[in-house]
Amino acid sequence: MNTIVSIRRLSKIYGAGETEIRALDAVSLDIEFGEFLALMGPSGSGKSTLLHIIAGIDRPTEGECHVQGVDVAKLSESELADWRNQNVGFIFQTFNLIPVLTASENVELPLLLTAVAPTRRREMVATALDLVGLSDRARHLPGQLSGGQEQRVAIARAIVTDPNLIVADEPTGNLDAHSAEAVLEILRALSCEVGKTVIMVTHDPRAASRGTRSLHLEKGRLLTGKEDSIPSV
Amino acid sequence: MSLGDFILRNALRNKRRSFLTTASVAVSLFLFVTLQVAVREMTIPPEDVSASLRIAVRNKISLANPLPARQLASILRMPGVAAVTPFTFFGGKFKDDDSLGFAQFAVDPEKFLQLFGEAKISAEELEAWKRTRDSCIVGKDTAKRYGLKVGDRVSLVGKIYPVDLELKIAGIYEGTIDDTNMWFHHKYFDEAMNNWGQVGMWWLRAENAEVVPDLLRRINAAFANTSAEVRAETERAFQMSFVSMWGNIGLLINSICTVVVFTLALVTASTMSMAIRERFRELAVLKALGFRRRQLVACILAESFGLAFAGALAGVGTAAILFSSGKFSFFPIFELTPRIAGFAFLIAGLLGVISMLAPAWSVSRMSVVEGLKTLD
Numbered sequence: 001m002n003t004i005v006s007i008r009r010l011s012k013i014y015g016a017g018e019t020e021i022r023a024l025d026a027v028s029l030d031i032e033f034g035e036f037l038a039l040m041g042p043s044g045s046g047k048s049t050l051l052h053i054i055a056g057i058d059r060p061t062e063g064e065c066h067v068q069g070v071d072v073a074k075l076s077e078s079e080l081a082d083w084r085n086q087n088v089g090f091i092f093q094t095f096n097l098i099p100v101l102t103a104s105e106n107v108e109l110p111l112l113l114t115a116v117a118p119t120r121r122r123e124m125v126a127t128a129l130d131l132v133g134l135s136d137r138a139r140h141l142p143g144q145l146s147g148g149q150e151q152r153v154a155i156a157r158a159i160v161t162d163p164n165l166i167v168a169d170e171p172t173g174n175l176d177a178h179s180a181e182a183v184l185e186i187l188r189a190l191s192c193e194v195g196k197t198v199i200m201v202t203h204d205p206r207a208a209s210r211g212t213r214s215l216h217l218e219k220g221r222l223l224t225g226k227e228d229s230i231p232s233v
Numbered sequence: 234m235s236l237g238d239f240i241l242r243n244a245l246r247n248k249r250r251s252f253l254t255t256a257s258v259a260v261s262l263f264l265f266v267t268l269q270v271a272v273r274e275m276t277i278p279p280e281d282v283s284a285s286l287r288i289a290v291r292n293k294i295s296l297a298n299p300l301p302a303r304q305l306a307s308i309l310r311m312p313g314v315a316a317v318t319p320f321t322f323f324g325g326k327f328k329d330d331d332s333l334g335f336a337q338f339a340v341d342p343e344k345f346l347q348l349f350g351e352a353k354i355s356a357e358e359l360e361a362w363k364r365t366r367d368s369c370i371v372g373k374d375t376a377k378r379y380g381l382k383v384g385d386r387v388s389l390v391g392k393i394y395p396v397d398l399e400l401k402i403a404g405i406y407e408g409t410i411d412d413t414n415m416w417f418h419h420k421y422f423d424e425a426m427n428n429w430g431q432v433g434m435w436w437l438r439a440e441n442a443e444v445v446p447d448l449l450r451r452i453n454a455a456f457a458n459t460s461a462e463v464r465a466e467t468e469r470a471f472q473m474s475f476v477s478m479w480g481n482i483g484l485l486i487n488s489i490c491t492v493v494v495f496t497l498a499l500v501t502a503s504t505m506s507m508a509i510r511e512r513f514r515e516l517a518v519l520k521a522l523g524f525r526r527r528q529l530v531a532c533i534l535a536e537s538f539g540l541a542f543a544g545a546l547a548g549v550g551t552a553a554i555l556f557s558s559g560k561f562s563f564f565p566i567f568e569l570t571p572r573i574a575g576f577a578f579l580i581a582g583l584l585g586v587i588s589m590l591a592p593a594w595s596v597s598r599m600s601v602v603e604g605l606k607t608l609d
Contacts, residue, residue: 052601052602055521057520057521057600057601057602058600058601058602077525077526078525078526081520081523081524081525081526082523082525084521084522084523085522085523086523090518090521090522092518092605096514096515096518096605098515098518099246100242100243100245100246101234101239101242105234105238105239108234109239109519109522110522110523112234112235112236112239113522113523113524113528118235157522
């Protein structure tokens with residue numbers, strides 16, 4: 001397998017002096033293409049910070065973070081924006097859909113930044129919504145959807161540009177068990193069947209068990225003894 | 234969906250707020266253009282083609298003091314005078330209209346068209362007016378307003394002079410800058426006043442523009458050191474002397490305009506800040522999805538500019554429609570000039586830019602992570 005994410009001695013420090021907080025402390029990690037990695041740990045352990053740095057929305061204080069061979073820490077703001085648009089799909093705990101746009105328009109948002117023609121965009125949006133089973137809700141506003149449906153729209157938005165890396169920050173945290181199961185199944189399928197790399201932050205051991213591997217962080221460090229390799233479901 | 238659709242949806246997401254913002258810009262700019270047009274009309278009175286040749290002669294003491302009728306012979310003898318008429322403002326009350334609905338002037342009908350040649354009236358009606366001593370002609374706007382027609386009799390109750398006048402409408406004219414006035418025989422007025430031997434003013438027409446300066450000097454000199462010294466001035470200068478009676482009205486109105494625009498800037502800036510602050514989390518998501526800083530700033534600018542422009546369109550458009558109807562003010566002409574309209578749109582543009590500065594600054598400095606932590 002090839003490595004998609006390569007992290008070496010990555011640290012993130014907030015504040016200085018007595019108020020210094022070491023959110024990540026010399027973390028080293030490799031993530032392979034097609035993995036479904038679950039990042040676990042207590043609140044404040046640094047798992048979201050690690051996810052943000054990998055996704056290019058935060059910068060490390062020290063260390064290197066290569067994603068598909070690109071050192072994201074060295075990209076400018078504009079380069080990072082373009083890079084995120086082409087290489088990373090985001091899924092958030094609170095869905096974060098734009099309330100005034102329909103499901104299909106929300107999914108189309110990342111494509112507005114590309115040179116894809118409008119007709120092709122519509123096809124890509126339809127395909128993404130079909131993959132998450134929401135073709136019949138394309139014209140619904142977020143307020144007209146259930147939480148589980150909203151999160152599936154968010155997944156469609158994350159995959160519409162066909163990125164290799166999908167990052168999910170507690171994607172089932174706001175969902176009931178049934179909806180959470182549906183979301184996890186989609187993420188699993190994206191990883192196992194489509195070959196996308198999924199990195200998911202979660203508190204939920206059952207959610208983590210759906211991944212191919214889970215890593216535990218505590219006080220900004222990876223707990224080496226707690227790395228699990230979970231066979232694909 | 235295009236980026237334009239996206240911006241429009243955002244601008245209209247809170248319809249009540251968008252409407253109120255647009256309405257506040259519209260009302261403020263309507264007020265702004267109204268005041269600016271008023272200043273313009275007061276400080277730059279309208280002129281017609283004959284204005285450069287017309288000379289007003291009034292009592293040097295004040296406009297309220299009359300002049301002796303005997304001055305006519307002296308004026309007529311002066312070289313360069315093409316026509317002269319006595320000109321007295323009657324200021325009578327018509328019907329129960331306590332406000333001065335229209336102005337009434339006593340003149341010499343034989344000279345009327347020589348002085349005010351832009352007035353269009355049929356030859357029959359003009360002749361009828363000249364022939365009939367107690368007749369008058371009325372501007373078409375006043376005729377329309379009061380439903381007057383040729384042959385009607387009208388009564389004017391004197392409010393300045395102690396006489397009432399009964400007049401028969403001989404004709405209706407149009408084509409002047411102010412088609413609201415009523416004109417009647419000065420001789421009829423003189424009779425009503427028991428041949429008082431005075432006139433309000435003299436209005437005369439010079440033979441050509443070159444003789445005007447010399448004529449002004451001659452007239453002023455002719456009656457110097459008499460019991461009724463005069464001030465002869467061009468129509469333009471006469472109108473400007475009226476303007477000077479308003480005091481520094483321009484400064485006052487422009488000060489009000491400045492306050493209006495400043496207040497408007499504060500209101501729109503506050504509204505835009507509120508609108509963007511509510512969407513901080515969404516803007517952070519857009520950044521995460523790959524929107525660049527300048528793209529987000531451009532979206533905010535377009536939204537802010539769009540609301541201001543819509544307000545300007547509504548405010549200036551309403552003003553243009555109202556003013557062009559001719560029923561908006563007591564000014565003979567109340568014209569929204571392209572310059573004033575353009576200035577109003579320029580203000581709207583600046584409002585759009587100024588009101589987005591603070592939100593755009595916040596958004597451009599916002600990190601995605603911090604933005605995502607913002608509560609909805």
